[in-house]
Amino acid sequence: MSLLDLHLLGSPVLRTQSEEVEEVDEEVRTFIDDLFESMDAAKGIGLAANQVGVARRVAVVDTQGTRLAMVNPVIVSAEGKSKGEEGCLSIPDLYADVTRPDRIVLEALDREGAKYRLEAEGLLARAIQHEIDHLDGILFVDYLSPLKRKLLVTRWKKDHRGEDLIKPLGPVTARS
């Protein structure tokens, strides 16, 4: 297993529509393991392929005691509304409230390529939706009002000016 490089806001792959995975083979399984390891190193609750520079429909989530690999994930139904604070490993230090459906039903393939269906609510539902958005090139700041988004993103870009858009994920990075 290895730690993957993290892409930050401004890297074009974060705005790329990811492609379906045709077969969950050994390469995909290794990639899933690397995503989990990288998410854990960064102390995240989710990580999508786009965030590590790979435009394929694979993401992982770990929150509320549920650790999920999602290949070709689809939300088949969504209900309710809830507002909650979100952040993103690709936009470090930026947090904002986002309103999303509160209960969802997810269908995806697992690490073995078997199809599963999962009902989720609360933070787990939020994390799953956030990660699937990544696969469609959508970031959580896209849900903010244009004014708020501009304010926060402009400030973020100023604070992170001159930094690399691709940064290695490692124990040192995760602590800093």
Ligand code: NI
């Ligand atoms: Ni994110």
